[in-house]
Amino acid sequence: MSADKTRGPTRAKTGEETIAFTFDGTTYHARPGDTLAAALLANGVGLVGRSFKYHRPRGIMTAGIEEPNALVTVGKGGRAEPNTRATDLFVYPGMMVQSQNRWPSLAFDVAAIFGLAAPALGAGFYYKTFFGPAKHWLRYEAFIRRAAGLGNAPTEPDPDNFSQTAGFCDVLVVGSGPAGLKAALEAAEAGSRVMLVEQDAVPGGSLLRDPDPAIDPAAMVERIKALGGKVLLRTTASGYWDHNFLTLSQRLAEPGAVPPHGFAQRLWHVRAGRVVLATGLIERPVPFANNDHPGVMLSQAVRSYVRRWGVLPGQRVVIATNNDDAYLTAQALVEAGAEVVALLDARASGPAAPAGVTVYHDARPSSVTGRKHALRNVTAVIGGSEQSFDADLIAVSGGFVPVSHLHMQAGGKLTWNEEAQAFVPGETPQVCETIGSALHPPAAPAAAPAGKAKTSFVDFQNDVSLADIDLAWQEGYRSVEHLKRYTTLGMATDQGKTSNMTALSRLAEKQGVTVPQAGLTTFRPPYTPVTMGLLAGAGARNAGAHVRRIPLHDLHEAQEPIWQPLGYWFRPRAYPVDGEGLVAAALREAQTVRTVAGLSDVSTLGKFEVSGPDAAALLELVCATTVGKLAVGRGRYTFMLREDGFVFDDGTVWRLAENRYLLTSSTGGADRMAHHISYVRNSLRPDLKCSVVNVQEHYAGIALAGPGSRRILAALTGAEPPRHMGYAPGVLAGTPVHVLAASYSGERAFEIHVEATHAAEVWRAIEAATRAAGGAPYGLEAMELLRIEKGHVVVGGEVDGRSTPHDLGLGGMLNKAGGFIGAAGLTRPALSAPSRNNLVGLVSLEGPIPEGGMLIQRAGQSPQGHVTAAARRILEGGAIALALLEGGHKRHGEELIVTSPTRGEKARVRVTSPHFYDPAGERYRD
Amino acid sequence: MKTPYSAFSLLRGAFNGQKHWEPAWRDPEPRSSYDVIIIGGGGHGLAAAYYLAKVHGIRNVAVLEKSWIGGGNVGRNTTLVRSNYRLPQLHNFFEFGLKLWHNLSDDLNYNVMFSPRGAMFLGHNDGDMIKLAERGDAMRCDGIDAELLSPKQIAKIEPLLDLSRSARFPIDGALIQWRAGTARHDAVAWGYARAADALGVDIIQKCEVTGFVRDGNRITGVETTRGRILAARTGICVAGHSGHVAGLAGLRLPIEAQTLQALVTEGVKPMVQSVIMSQSLHCYISQSDKGGIVMGGDPDNWPSYARRGQPTIKEGAIAQAVSMMPALSRLRMLRTWSGVTDMSFDGAPIIGTTPIDGLYLNAGWCYGGFKATPASGWTYAHTLATGKPHELNAPFSLERFMTGATIDETAVGPMPNHR
């Protein structure tokens, strides 16, 4: 693209243009330190993007993070970052940039036709049309959705990591302008632990635009660092939360670039003793017709491009202002060799202008016309009459907005500065202060807009004009929040940084009140948008949930089992041999347990050692069954209730010694059980003399079950194993173990608990002996078949959080003396209503029983219950299931239908007792 | 009579600068008494007022809003609308509402942009899939649409989900409700307000209730920042602040106020077609018409009235979302917001009478109030008009906590912070 020599943005070549990058496929060259915006302007490119709604051509308006127009996609593949501000992106070698929201090209965008329909598409037009059934709206919507949106999201996974790091300091200073630098250095010199945060790539803030020979930012930064301070560049304080906690987002690499250490960004979680906000000002644009065209730029931005980057954004420049600051821009432009064709000052008087610059007072721009990359002409209302200027750039300043976002996020209040027409930070509830220009914005009196409302844009990205604000007012959307939501003002990626105050002024004018009376919108985090990957951190890979490994993971892995995720755990589900599938393997394993013996890993069970003279008293509070009468060396099944009387866990309790018990509970409930017991012991009964220690991970658990289990274990330990529900310590493979004679499978069975670090030896010994006897390891799936056939309930299945002990057939085991947690809740009438869902068994009369299926008497009926678990008889064959059925205890023998419409399955079943196998327990009792 | 909304009228406006539109609702002074006062100008309160006027012919109604209408939870949610609950009391209630949603734009003559694009719950293991089937079967038996999807079918709808087996929580399938979707939340409040106003309901903004007028065990009106206003029946409808307002009448509720956060990213071209939720993870994702990815997670599970969430809670939800859909990684979180939710003690709402005569309660919506707006308004209007619950809200009584007839969808018991 060849720049017009006398029009549009330009920069004299110096040979420093050493960094090559591409924009929409064209290669350009930039100097080190250039932002993309500076580099594009230097190469004569003024047209950078298209607006959201009307697809109007847009250029570069600012030189900072407030940029509403110049949004691009940078990078490729999984690193591509859409909607990146050209003003907040430092050029690096090989950088690839694409413009957005245009088709087929930036210069010719078909969707610009929306602009023609603009008169019918004012604020909230969509609320007034597209009626008909919701399905019709889906069709309109598909079209609207494609037209909306900005860039494209990547479709590949992100190759980079994101770090999240804790930070602590006495003083956190946000902003490295003159005020921030001074505050940070003073704090560091006073011995405080200091963090100084700057969103730019170099320190200095406004000094980069308006250098002060008396202040050397780089030297001050070095001094702060030497005093032990931390200075973070390319870092934005994006959130200010409770108790002086702030989140800082740091770029370790520019968007789209390959990061040097594999980490693209770092999120700092900082707790600060004191926070100093030196966040400066953002300049206000000026509303006039077509004020969104490339070549309309904020005055300070123009000065930044001229002074910091040596770029002339235009060569024939009109300046429009309501304050003194823009006169400095005139000065900078004149020094750089541009022609300032007019300085329009809305005020009746102003300071002296640079030599050769004509100042017009009582002068406001009313419209501009433009060509592709620059303006053609500026029209102004001067006094009462219009005058046109041949110009390629207009630098505007409508006053200044203090950056008070963090102050407000911290819960701070704002006060109105009438002279500056600006809200400035006031009181704050946190240990926080604002300093510098954000507290003292320059005077800038209000000036009424002079152009046509319809194309006088306020929110540039979302195409909200003065006319839209007027329409919202007319239709009764008069609170600021209604106005914003109705017009979408301030909802774009710049979050209204350049639009909020202009809109508020218009609203105040409509209401005939002052701006502070018209209201104020709140600022919530983030200050500038933050990548989701950064907020996810390492959790992007694992959802914030590390896999929990069982102690024998590697040993099982060697047998190539089918693994089963269970909460965060992974457990063997089956050990297939000879190409077996899951179903066949599980059935073989279960049959082996029923006929010979099997061993299984039960390490994830919740386990608690409770010791001390009051151990039994604590357990009788936690457990709903009796505990205190257990003899040493004996155990029993138990269950626990929530305070509302419903069953929430079950397990076994064993008296290991006079004052020592072992309580087991379900895998899934182990963490909440640990918390619950701690609550009961420490909060409710701190007086009890006992110790509760969570030994879930200390002990690995191995279940050995089957008719041959007793003989196998006796041989391994050299001792007669305990009888059913007995406990004995023992030694197996040279390792001390606890042997608990408990049966989940319905066979004679033992749990062998061993310190996890020695579990492998014990497992190997038991496995060898079991295999020698014709047995085999079994996984969760076989365990499920065994327990369903036996009619044992499982937490998360039949124990569904809505069942009472009576529902589950456990009512008879309740501690008659009461006094346990949940006893009070259990007395409520609905917990003993006859229509409650009760645990029953189902035997199929026809067809396999779908798990989760609904129980009905006839088609079309509302369900009366559901199948909680289905299986087949292990040795006999035939489908069985456990179910919860309305009034089920009294419905044994009834015939019902199990239906699963989502799977198209159905079965005819008979209701039975849930105990299909050895209901008397003869197979494990002596 | 207001100018009806239509494409024709919009086109007419193209030639007159849209100068023909009147205010969507009036700004009346409060009268000294009404038949019914509804405290709270949120979605539910405005909907209840609309149905009182439309269905029950009771038009002498005031909606009192302490701030601006729609500024509470109806304006700060993630706009999901669905009826895919496991428990019959819940799915029947929400299904009634879903049917109202499908015709709401026409009914109100205000496009609320209800978009039935489908809402899916992902399952990540066999246990999840059985629970999803159970839920779907329960719904289907009661005549509500639900369909199980295989990973291949999911891939056709949401190709950007990580459907690989190496995902931390691999996706085994999903339960989708096609008739579920999203709506434009502000439009719901504004649409109900405009329609209620047209039927004569007084919508009174900047009018905070500071106390109740009491005669024995009967409430006869309210004290407000704009004076005393009397009414035969007064309905509380201030979810988020129910505990506080009921406290003014001396009631302690089975409710704890918690913060629920949500966020939206910068807009991108369409990448998420449906509403994605998960049976095992605690985040939900959809894409707005403007292109922003809207998502949320679990509440900050401790009590607060501040509309100010904690960053780490949000980061946890985002980690889950990015792990499910890695393409979200380079999108940027643009805006966050929080609502104050009424966490009830079984997770289900409370709509009905109270121990005090003349005082009615609509509360306890937890994080599911938006989708309930039409059904809640409809049944609350019925209750306010007749003094008795509609059959759909009868199970959601305040007494159920003391009797034990709780409606506990997630089955975690009485502690809202465990929910």
Add this chain to the structure above:
Amino acid sequence: MYQIACPHCGPRAQTEFTYERTTDSVVDPAADAHTAMHALYTRANPMGLDDEVWRHTYGCRAWMVLTRHRVTHEITAVKAIGPEALA
């Protein structure tokens, strides 16, 4: 994220703590059913200070009562609860 002054560990990040319930909803195991259910199922919900039971779950595991403001989130007092500890 709050900073909570654990009586045993000093100021720590809220991430390490879990909220349990308000002190007025602690159910005495010996209470009669009505009292117990009333405590379990109702809250005062003040828009101001309330006393709450918290636990330093991912720290010293001890329990404590926080007096915390529901709107400003200011924590005005922290009191240890639990078995008698060695100083």
Add this chain to the structure above:
Amino acid sequence: MILPGNATVTETTSITMLPAAPLHALEIWGNPQAVATRVHKALGFALPVMNRSANNAATTLLRFEPTVWLVEGDVSVLADTLGDDAALTAIGGGIVRFRLAGPHWRELLLEGGVFDTSLAAFPVGAAAATVIDHVGVRLWAQSEDACVAYVPASYAQGLHHFWDDALPLLGT
């Protein structure tokens, strides 16, 4: 796969999984002063105060909880001092010890963390329980140059990977 003794070593930092050691929880529920005196006499040093450690050649005591001490090493002399006021419970099977050594160990522990590991806040000899990348861990500032982290065994591999991933960032 990580086996005991496995380590990650860079130029400046090493992460070493230590061999299993006897670990016990010592919980005191009654007469704390009397127990403290008896323990002091038996061990030759006083029970450490909250979030501090104390040790001799055979035994190290770390106090992470108001009523519970983590005892590393020999407990034989302790067992006789407890009476009906306290108990010892073995927990070593469930905990993996990592030694994080080198000048950047404090910085490494800030990754995914919430606890201030600076020298002022966490001096040598200090002990603290906290959470790192969603995992509850216990830390002991063993020396200027090294820290011991006690990690739940099931999470040990996950956390080791997390720390390995973070190593390139240290000192940058």
